[in-house]
Amino acid sequence: MTTAALVRDLGVALAPDRVRAGALELALYERDASMLTGQASVVCFPTSAGEVSAAVRVCRDHGRPFVPRGSGTGLAGGATPLGQVAPVVIVTTKMNKILEVDSEQRFAWVEPGVLNLDLSTAVAHLGLHFAPDPSSQQSCSVGGNVANNSGGPHCLLYGVTSAHVLAMEVVLADGSVVVLGGIDPEPEGLDLRGAFVGSEGTMGIATRIAVRLTPLPPCVATLLADFSTIHDAAAAVTGVIAAGIIPAALEMMDATIVEVVEAYVHAGFPTDAAAVLLVEVDGLRGGVDVCTSDVEAILKAHGAREVRVAADAAERAAWWKGRKSAFGAIARIAPSYYLHDCVIPRTRLVDVLDEVGRIASSRDLVLGNVFHAGDGNLHPLIVFDRRAPGVLEKVHEAGRKIIETCVAAGGSLSGEHGIGIEKREAMDLVFTEVDLEAQKWLRDAFDPEGRCNPEKILPRGGSRCGDISSLPPGAWV
Amino acid sequence: MTLRLDPDELAACVSCGLCLPHCPTYRATGEEMLSPRGRIAAMRAVDAGAGIDDAFDRMMQTCVQCRACETACPSAVPFGRLMERTRQELAPRSVPAWQRLGYKALGSHRSLVGLTVLGGAAQRAGLVPHALARRLALPKLPMRQARLVPTGVDVWLFTGCVMDAWQRRVHESSIEVLDALRVGVALPGPGAACCGALHVHAGLHDEAVRLAGRTMGAFPGTAPILVDSAGCGAALKDYGHLLGRAGAAAFSARVFDIHEWIASRADQLPPAIDGAPRRRIAIQDPCHLRHVQRADSHVRTVLRPYGELVELADEGRCCGAGGAYSVLQPELAGLIRTQKVAAISAVEADVVASANPGCSMWLGAAGVPIRHPMEIVADAAGLHRRRWRPGRDRKMSRWLASSGKFGSGWKR
Ligand SMILES: Cc1cc2nc3c(=O)[nH]c(=O)nc-3n(C[C@H](O)[C@H](O)[C@H](O)COP(=O)(O)OP(=O)(O)OC[C@H]3O[C@@H](n4cnc5c(N)ncnc54)[C@H](O)[C@@H]3O)c2cc1C
Numbered sequence: 001m002t003t004a005a006l007v008r009d010l011g012v013a014l015a016p017d018r019v020r021a022g023a024l025e026l027a028l029y030e031r032d033a034s035m036l037t038g039q040a041s042v043v044c045f046p047t048s049a050g051e052v053s054a055a056v057r058v059c060r061d062h063g064r065p066f067v068p069r070g071s072g073t074g075l076a077g078g079a080t081p082l083g084q085v086a087p088v089v090i091v092t093t094k095m096n097k098i099l100e101v102d103s104e105q106r107f108a109w110v111e112p113g114v115l116n117l118d119l120s121t122a123v124a125h126l127g128l129h130f131a132p133d134p135s136s137q138q139s140c141s142v143g144g145n146v147a148n149n150s151g152g153p154h155c156l157l158y159g160v161t162s163a164h165v166l167a168m169e170v171v172l173a174d175g176s177v178v179v180l181g182g183i184d185p186e187p188e189g190l191d192l193r194g195a196f197v198g199s200e201g202t203m204g205i206a207t208r209i210a211v212r213l214t215p216l217p218p219c220v221a222t223l224l225a226d227f228s229t230i231h232d233a234a235a236a237v238t239g240v241i242a243a244g245i246i247p248a249a250l251e252m253m254d255a256t257i258v259e260v261v262e263a264y265v266h267a268g269f270p271t272d273a274a275a276v277l278l279v280e281v282d283g284l285r286g287g288v289d290v291c292t293s294d295v296e297a298i299l300k301a302h303g304a305r306e307v308r309v310a311a312d313a314a315e316r317a318a319w320w321k322g323r324k325s326a327f328g329a330i331a332r333i334a335p336s337y338y339l340h341d342c343v344i345p346r347t348r349l350v351d352v353l354d355e356v357g358r359i360a361s362s363r364d365l366v367l368g369n370v371f372h373a374g375d376g377n378l379h380p381l382i383v384f385d386r387r388a389p390g391v392l393e394k395v396h397e398a399g400r401k402i403i404e405t406c407v408a409a410g411g412s413l414s415g416e417h418g419i420g421i422e423k424r425e426a427m428d429l430v431f432t433e434v435d436l437e438a439q440k441w442l443r444d445a446f447d448p449e450g451r452c453n454p455e456k457i458l459p460r461g462g463s464r465c466g467d468i469s470s471l472p473p474g475a476w477v
Numbered sequence: 478m479t480l481r482l483d484p485d486e487l488a489a490c491v492s493c494g495l496c497l498p499h500c501p502t503y504r505a506t507g508e509e510m511l512s513p514r515g516r517i518a519a520m521r522a523v524d525a526g527a528g529i530d531d532a533f534d535r536m537m538q539t540c541v542q543c544r545a546c547e548t549a550c551p552s553a554v555p556f557g558r559l560m561e562r563t564r565q566e567l568a569p570r571s572v573p574a575w576q577r578l579g580y581k582a583l584g585s586h587r588s589l590v591g592l593t594v595l596g597g598a599a600q601r602a603g604l605v606p607h608a609l610a611r612r613l614a615l616p617k618l619p620m621r622q623a624r625l626v627p628t629g630v631d632v633w634l635f636t637g638c639v640m641d642a643w644q645r646r647v648h649e650s651s652i653e654v655l656d657a658l659r660v661g662v663a664l665p666g667p668g669a670a671c672c673g674a675l676h677v678h679a680g681l682h683d684e685a686v687r688l689a690g691r692t693m694g695a696f697p698g699t700a701p702i703l704v705d706s707a708g709c710g711a712a713l714k715d716y717g718h719l720l721g722r723a724g725a726a727a728f729s730a731r732v733f734d735i736h737e738w739i740a741s742r743a744d745q746l747p748p749a750i751d752g753a754p755r756r757r758i759a760i761q762d763p764c765h766l767r768h769v770q771r772a773d774s775h776v777r778t779v780l781r782p783y784g785e786l787v788e789l790a791d792e793g794r795c796c797g798a799g800g801a802y803s804v805l806q807p808e809l810a811g812l813i814r815t816q817k818v819a820a821i822s823a824v825e826a827d828v829v830a831s832a833n834p835g836c837s838m839w840l841g842a843a844g845v846p847i848r849h850p851m852e853i854v855a856d857a858a859g860l861h862r863r864r865w866r867p868g869r870d871r872k873m874s875r876w877l878a879s880s881g882k883f884g885s886g887w888k889r
Pocket residue numbers: 032033067068069070071072073074075077078079092112133134135136139140141142143144145146147148149150151152153200201202204205206207327328416417453492493494495
């Protein structure tokens with residue numbers, strides 16, 4: 001059937017003005033924040049679960065695949081439309097209401113398009129927040145967090161998204177609506193909620209989500225330590241955890257990152273340091289005081305030149321703003337970058353960081369490190385200008401070497417950004433054929449016809465990294 | 478046709494989306510077409526040869542030019558410049574004759590005052606259709622206003638167009654507050670009738686340059702130029718860039734938002750009158766104060782002695798006024814305003830402070846109790862008592878002019 005018929009039927013299912021097929025508009029939905037591009041046939045904006053279900057049925061009747069999309073801040077091409085025929089992009093941004101807040105049982109039902117930070121802001125007066133705090137939290141949607149099982153600096157203590165999702169209503173690929181999980185702590189049967197969280201939009205579209213709300217800590221202390229070698233900083237991270245302290249957050253930034261971030265936020269980061277650690281401890285006043293002095297002593301014992309404690313909420317906010325803007329601020333060096341998201345055992349931090357640094361410097365590439373040090377979730381960023389001749393091949397090769405190094409150290413491909421398109425061809429580095437087959441069965445059980453976000457996560461065979469050879473200017477892979 | 482934008486400036490956008498929640502049109506709709514990231518991607522497409530069509534034009538015309546995306550952007554994309562250039566390229570196809578006439582009228586103080594009197598009479602006679610009145614968000618237009626009286630030569634006060642024609646009481650308050658600081662205020666001649674900000678936004682570059690030249694001529698000497706309208710202040714501070722001349726840059730360096738200038742002398746502000754109730758003052762940050770002049774903290778410094786300051790939970794998002802935006806894009810502007818009004822209602826303030834005439838008219842038309850910070854200060858410190866009666870001040874100004882006496886002599 002033609003696209004015109006598809007547009008007409010979707011217009012009947014939703015409303016004509018919320019179904020778009022203009023060339024310019026489609027182009028804006030051909031990728032997410034990753035710049036891995038695809039092609040959409042139609043973009044539509046449902047406002048209710050009923051409309052999502054109706055749109056999915058229209059897709060089924062027309063034999064079209066569809067791609068769920070939240071805010072499009074994904075970094076792995078998860079919301080990039082791919083398929084044998086160009087898919088319909090179903091955008092959740094107009095489904096952005098907080099439906100119910102239960103401050104006693106501490107949960108909320110929200111629509112998928114609610115922004116992560118908006119949710120926390122809306123419940124702050126109740127002394128609560130939504131704990132997963134990706135650096136993109138001001139922009140990303142709760143639906144996207146669920147689909148990518150997103151993490152954030154404070155997930156070291158509080159756990160990633162899956163620990164904060166109780167239940168969700170999902171529209172499956174045939175348009176039927178089911179509820180997975182429940183408000184009860186231990187619902188009966190298989191943990192389908194657990195299977196859905198992290199499925200990157202390949203098992204259906206979440207249309208309502210019950211999230212756990214976490215009390216705001218009564219007391220918080222944030223420490224900023226600067227080191228003259230990355231080595232010392234990495235050793236300090238291991239030292240803190242080895243002492244049995246789990247801070248709320250434990251983040252590292254190297255000199256390259258500190259420089260660009262400071263240029264953006266002017267938060268007083270030491271730009272002459274080789275590495276900076278940002279450590280946050282929270283809890284009851286007494287505990288926080290003890291932890292703060294313990295952490296400070298450990299950092300100093302590992303060679304910290306200076307350890308500062310944030311004087312007030314404003315200083316703390318400025319430090320976090322700096323940390324959380326790092327991915328965007330990097331464009332001040334060069335307009336493109338290639339980012340990895342490997343997780344390695346914390347004990348291997350020092351040698352893996354060394355090796356990653358060597359991989360970049362031996363190819364004359366600029367590399368920055370900004371990452372969740374506490375749980376070994378690296379984010380090595382190669383910064384480059386794609387207009388320079390031959391640079392793409394070098395970047396590509398370095399990327400592959402970085403993944404191989406991390407996997408060889410006992411690590412995994414993705415800590416939180418997801419596999420999407422970008423890392424699907426590297427899946428066989430960590431999973432056996434049997435593992436991959438099992439994953440395919442699970443997916444088929446939810447979506448037997450393969451119409452829900454096709455060509456994501458599971459490898460098709462071919463090159464290892466996302467194809468970065470044909471990107472437009474400003475590419476950010 | 479291309480937009481001839483700087484490729485490096487365009488390439489600086491890495492599509493991270495961190496600007497999305499700060500953009501009023503994205504917030505109102507959730508659509509990439511109405512987001513900074515989408516607008517930049519579209520500009521890039523046009524410069525790569527995609528051609529300009531109506532969809533592109535609409536994407537650009539729906540931008541409020543609030544520049545919140547610029548503050549939010551970690552990679553320093555100069556969005557304001559990109560959009561101004563784009564509008565300039567689009568102006569021949571996008572700004573119809575009736576709009577050009579309107580922009581012309583702004584540039585001429587006499588036609589604006591004439592229209593104001595006509596409009597005011599029509600309002601009073603009930604001749605302005607309801608729909609039109611709503612769309613224009615007009616306050617009750619003054620038929621006759623007290624003439625402003627200069628008080629000295631320490632600083633200039635920029636008077637401007639709409640502000641002077643419709644909200645002269647704000648200028649009066651500014652003069653009163655400066656007077657309490659023992660700062661004499663000089664007033665410019667008719668050359669300062671319009672800063673050209675709206676012309677820049679509409680892409681009417683040549684007209685903007687002409688008005689900028691005329692405005693500069695109205696402020697001879699080296700005295701600082703204080704501005705009590707956030708949008709005008711941002712425009713005057715940009716003359717250096719607009720005209721690209723050293724003289725213009727030197728002029729821009731003399732320009733201060735009035736709160737910015739007073740903030741460094743805040744310890745000399747007069748105290749609030751004894752026994753006056755401490756009011757809850759919600760701060761509405763005009764975009765061109767917060768995102769362009771980055772002078773939002775100074776408003777707080779100046780107001781702090783006079784009430785309990787309350788912050789809105791929307792991180793200073795735009796109200797939708799946007800110069801001529803509320804007239805040209807009434808539907809989107811209305812959606813944006815609804816969100817702003819909700820944020821304002823949530824904090825239960827006694828009064829809302831806004832340092833921009835456009836915002837205060839637009840929000841005032843939705844029933845928000847809104848005043849300029851200078852009015853709030855003048856009220857709270859009881860400075861209005863010193864005001865001259867309209868009938869007398871003409872005589873007084875003549876006397877001032879003839880006696881060459883400025884400053885403290887005129888009050889009380
Ligand atoms: C500057 C920056 C910093 C970031 N920092 C972090 C970080 O610290 N930690 C982290 O984990 N991630 C981070 N990310 C990645 C990204 O923000 C997260 O993955 C986020 O959760 C994506 O949310 P979104 O709403 O943008 O989803 P999108 O990008 O729109 O979609 C992501 C995936 O979710 C699917 N999806 C979206 N909505 C639904 C739904 N309702 N139902 C089913 N599937 C759906 C899509 O199909 C896609 O596969 C960062 C990104 C940027 C740009």
